[in-house]
Amino acid sequence: DGGITQSPKYLFRKEGQNVTLSCEQNLNHDAMYWYRQDPGQGLRLIYYSQIVNDFQKGDIAEGYSVSREKKESFPLTVTSAQKNPTAFYLCASSEGQLLLSPLHFGNGTRLTVT
């Protein structure tokens, strides 16, 4: 079955450590996205990539980094520079530009930093 796989489901880290969240899709979608969700809030865009080897900052990119070396993979690194990293992280993909193509989400990674 086609879909988006995020791993791990839960992640615990100590403050000051970098951590990488995995996102893999087998939908053959060109575009991939990372969103962050805090309790009681909507989703906020961190980074997105519309083609391999290219990505753009979203609204809250500070303290995060990404890479897009393969079409199916878009890992997100939460660095120690991110002041409030504890959140629910959602990876998504779409066939093309969002004007016509809905987002499809993975199951999310819940990151807790203490």
Place this chain on the structure above:
Amino acid sequence: QKEVEQNSGPLSVPEGAIASLNCTYSDRGSQSFFWYRQYSGKSPELIMFIYSNGDKEDGRFTAQLNKASQYVSLLIRDSQPSDSATYLCAVNSGSSNTGKLIFGQGTTLQVKP
């Protein structure tokens, strides 16, 4: 003013009633509009999308779009307890090439048996 606004609720309706969820947006150039359902602790799942003014129906769900009023709504007919969730409205940015989808904070719906 927030770019996409929703009443956080909770909106409580009895089983079998019509639930009406509303969303307003600020960017007049927005061209595509999406409704997602999110159960507690889970990721959002797409319910409907709409691009043109008017109504779009899919089973028990109807999306309504009024670009002049910058307003999009979701009607759920014959509401079921399983419809209890948070409903997220999402709007593409007016510059369609940026790939940005702006989400509202969501409306929590409670359907009581």
